[in-house]
Amino acid sequence: MKLEILKHFEDIGERFLLDISELDGTDTKVAGIYCLFAPTELVRAAGAIPVSLCGKREKPIADAEETLPPNLCPLIKSSYGYAVTNTCPFFAESDFLIGETTCDGKKKMYEFLGRIKPLHLMHLPYSTTEPHAISFWRDEILRLGRFLEESTGQKIDRDHLRFQIRIHNRIRKLLERIARFQAAEHAPLSGLTMMTVMESKSFFVYPEKYLDMLGEFIAEMESVAASGFSPFEPDAPRVLLTGCPLGKGSEKVLRIIEESGGAVVCMENCTGVKGLDLLVDEEEKDPFLALARRYLQIPCSCTTPNIGRINLLDRLISQYRIDAVVDLTWHCCHTYNIESRVVGDFVEGREVPFLHVETNYSTSDVEQLRTRIEAFLEMAGCRSNVRFANSRLN
Template sequence: MTTDYTSMWKDLGLDLTAHDALLGVLGQAYGDIYQSQKNRPSGMGYFDFVVSEVHGLRVKELMDAKAQGRKVIGSYCVFVPEEITLAVEAIHVGLCSGADFAMDEVEKYLPRNTCALIKSAMGFKLAKVCPYLECADMVVGENTCDGKKKAYEVMGSMMDNLYVMDLPQVKSSEGKALLKAEFLRYKDAAETLTGKTIDVTALKQGIALVNNKRKAMARLATLRHNASAPISGLDSLLANQIFFFDDPVRFTDSVNALCDELEKRIEKNVSVADENTPRILISGCPMAVPNWKLPAIVESSGAVIVGEESCVGERGCRNLVDDSADDVDGLIDALVDRYLAIDCAIFTPNTERTDHIKEMAQASKADGVIQYTLNFCQPYAMETMPIENELEATGLPTLRIETDYSQEDMGQLQTRVEAFVELLK
């Protein structure tokens, strides 16, 4: 980082010693995993900079915005509509949940058999090491899986600004009505927080900003379909991760600039991988910063990742919101339609997810699919076996990986992934 942010972190109430340790580990991991890659697009320089300033410059921007009266809303899930947040001129940020922190403390509140992502979210709170969480004016939880639903009950006692959004389990007319009621309730809460009222213009503007981000990500996803592999899976994942907390306009511009470069790379056949490198689609649980464990193993095992069927990936950012309605209610309906199309494993039935994995595998010319599940994530774990059967019936080899954020199983995972990659050659 170019600036000393210590006083800002101190003002936010961070535990400076623990936070320094976190940044040290993060920097080390980033150097080892990212900066050791060869032939990266120069457009990744922007994303490298964002990571180098991950708890610095971006947090300072939020603090400056707060000083000017804007509000910050933090969330843990792709179901919280950023469009509404932007319509009240607030800033929407994804919150830290990608690394183990204060696990001993966490296990005083949550069962050991809880997924790493949920434990991490609580660990960052208990250890006071997430500046985004500490500067948020409102934190939005959501009733997705049982684990998160019940963990928010506990986290509610640790912060006074937690708001929980309910979600349906079935895409029925009642389920849709519930989601609409919850989006309207969130709109009210955002309006109350900011003192602003959402009109058509403001909501259309919010929708346009997020649609543009999504369009840029779709462009990146499509460029990765090219047989020449113009960018690594690790770098693409990073863009997907930064999607959640960077300034939306700057982020969109940076992804589009990267895509311009990738188009040129494709023309010139510039690649990050040799011809005939096995192409792998990753499918399953989200990978929040700095959870680069599995992709690092895959890409150091001689394969290239060509897509992420994940909340931090195509499941989270595909599909645009129809902005043609001319009143707020109509735009809210359009938001509901877009978000209800997310094929998250919390829904039942969720056969459209299998269809989407097949489509992604075909479009990206994947040679195999790795199903990635966090230990104790029941919804995704439960979908793993039926999906494996369906994919293998189409001749697509699959590998199931169940892990957490620890480094203990690295050797074992490396061995299993290498064997899978060998199989695809």
């Protein structure tokens, strides 16, 4: 089944570029962002348009390695490679960049990126729960606000910020509803399609139009869901994919899981549902404090301890009736690689099979990965062959 409306999601990058080109000659600025920690409400409140520049493809990595060490995570190298080769249209459109100190690799890479375009670096606290962490992060949000005001020449009006907060909360709620269709017994979308839908959240010029598009999609999805259609086999093991972000160009693990008969019904990562359940408090008098509180709750492995991720996984495993969890981490992503053991202990403690896959964007290990993932799905017990092993053969 192919929904017409999916085309809008597939083409959203081109749509973005078209809409931006129509704004040529105006004062509208484009802010290149790299992470879920960037408070996009604030960017919009300053009249700028945020767009994700997170590198998802192998192609520019070789060029990045002229400057950066090869044993660095592919996401950092790809992001930098696109910038230094000027091969990403979204980077080309960006007037300035916003980064966060989410890891050592990124924060040092931003020093080089800052040589190419104006870059504002937000300093993240490692702890997310200490009271002084909240006030520190609020100060960082204010500091970003001043940078934005200088860069756009537009004052951030508190009421407009509150308006943007409401819009962004609505977007999160709609995206969450879309993700939740997959919790049904017959998940109506493949994980690959859902990835395309979710990726759209970083590529829109007009939030209201985007909200309309999500609303239309939900209406169509409701009829698909009612029909009981699913692209998966009825006994396909329901897989939750967690770990590092992935997207078009770095979806190989997601693809192999689905080619091997698994149904990726949920992705707990920055390109999936992470953060969709975290809304900014619209009632809080101080919108900067409300933003600080919301953004610091993002359960990223760069914080310690990262209890939020375990709580989220716990909830998702139940909500999406998960049969198996795959933790995808990129090479040299220390925080996610180390945290994998914590996640594995937790998931196995819930008696859900767990597989950690550490890889990069290249295709050199696709067949090895296929063997591991196929065997993992076999083990997850959802194929009938398991019973054969239960009796001595002969």
